[in-house]
Amino acid sequence: MKILMLFIVAFSFLVSVRSLPVKPTLHYERIFNFGDSLSDTGNFLISGDVDSPNIGNPPYGETFFNRSTGRCSDGRLIIDFIAEANGLPYIPPYLQSVRTNFSVNFKFGANFAVAGATANEFNFFKERGISVTLLTNKTLDIQLGWFKKLKPSLCKTKPECEQYFKKSLFFVGEIGGNDYTYPLLAFRSYNQAMDLVPFVINKIINVTSALIKEGAVTLVVPGNLPIGCSAVLLERFNDPREFLYEPKNQCYKPLNMLAKSHNDKLKKGLMTLRKKYPHAKIIYADYYGSAMQFYNSPSKYGFTGSVLKACCGGGDITIDGRYNAKPRVQCGEKGSTTCENPSTYANWDGIHLTEAAYRHIANGLISGRFTKPPLNSC
Numbered sequence: 001m002k003i004l005m006l007f008i009v010a011f012s013f014l015v016s017v018r019s020l021p022v023k024p025t026l027h028y029e030r031i032f033n034f035g036d037s038l039s040d041t042g043n044f045l046i047s048g049d050v051d052s053p054n055i056g057n058p059p060y061g062e063t064f065f066n067r068s069t070g071r072c073s074d075g076r077l078i079i080d081f082i083a084e085a086n087g088l089p090y091i092p093p094y095l096q097s098v099r100t101n102f103s104v105n106f107k108f109g110a111n112f113a114v115a116g117a118t119a120n121e122f123n124f125f126k127e128r129g130i131s132v133t134l135l136t137n138k139t140l141d142i143q144l145g146w147f148k149k150l151k152p153s154l155c156k157t158k159p160e161c162e163q164y165f166k167k168s169l170f171f172v173g174e175i176g177g178n179d180y181t182y183p184l185l186a187f188r189s190y191n192q193a194m195d196l197v198p199f200v201i202n203k204i205i206n207v208t209s210a211l212i213k214e215g216a217v218t219l220v221v222p223g224n225l226p227i228g229c230s231a232v233l234l235e236r237f238n239d240p241r242e243f244l245y246e247p248k249n250q251c252y253k254p255l256n257m258l259a260k261s262h263n264d265k266l267k268k269g270l271m272t273l274r275k276k277y278p279h280a281k282i283i284y285a286d287y288y289g290s291a292m293q294f295y296n297s298p299s300k301y302g303f304t305g306s307v308l309k310a311c312c313g314g315g316d317i318t319i320d321g322r323y324n325a326k327p328r329v330q331c332g333e334k335g336s337t338t339c340e341n342p343s344t345y346a347n348w349d350g351i352h353l354t355e356a357a358y359r360h361i362a363n364g365l366i367s368g369r370f371t372k373p374p375l376n377s378c
Helices: 002-018 043-047 078-085 122-127 140-153 158-166 177-185 190-195 197-213 231-237 253-276 287-296 355-366
Strands: 030-034 109-111 168-172 218-222 281-285 312-314 336-338
Touching: 030 078, 030 140, 078 168, 078 355, 140 197, 158 168, 168 197, 177 190, 177 197, 177 231, 177 253, 190 253, 197 218, 197 253, 231 253, 253 281, 253 287, 287 355
Parallel strands: 030 109, 030 168, 168 218, 218 281
Antiparallel strands: 312 336
């Protein structure tokens, strides 16, 4: 297992150096990222929280890296495209420095995101009578602790840190989606998930505030994706009542309302932070709006199949299930199938998106159209 990790780390570093863009459109010198599987570049795989996770095997990573790197997709993630836009190598996962013998250079930043991570800890759910099994205990608070532990190796004095972080970009999320997904997939009610929103937002705001106190100046805080368009959740609810689905895209309205509630409260929380820390540049990233572009007009973005159907899942991709996201066989397991061309699909494995979808979302952020204030003006 350790030899495999070292090989993956070395290979990923070579690919990241090889693929630097010629003309960066953003100008940050390093990136620090916190979150879950939407931006994890290898921490979960290295952590060993789950023995032989599917993301450690093909077809994960097949589109760009030609092998698994611990990313929950067929290729690059949003954070990878953000790194490219800054002319930076891909941001190394923090646990490379802790769980492997590979020498890690955090000169260009560090990625603390862990697949399966929640904003709140296990006891938070237990105290509310929500019985869930978490894939990892690497919550947002744990990731903040990792950053604090790494910080002394990056800068020593307060003036030095102020200069260092002045040219750094902090991504706080996306995080919190799993706080809703775990209960929903455990057949808890929609209302129970909706009740969690204020607590999730409070945790995100508190950690964002803590990072500003640690010296962060420019922070991007993404909202939730339209989870009503998620194949695994569509398969889970599979509601026969047509009026509960959006006519334009067939996404499930109640779940998208949950995502919108999360995003609305997050934006209000960020407004409060801006007043509290006027020197900081706090940017809201509208993942929901950027993604909804291709859900509403899939062919315009090159998605020729069902935009709600997973590329990789259990059974025959053409006939088994409306969404190809049945829980009995997951992507990468024996019996699963993978579509021939992932770039024509938005959904990768039922939960996560394809590189093609992430590229479109990232482009919306980099252009400034789906960031407020615009990322490219900071």
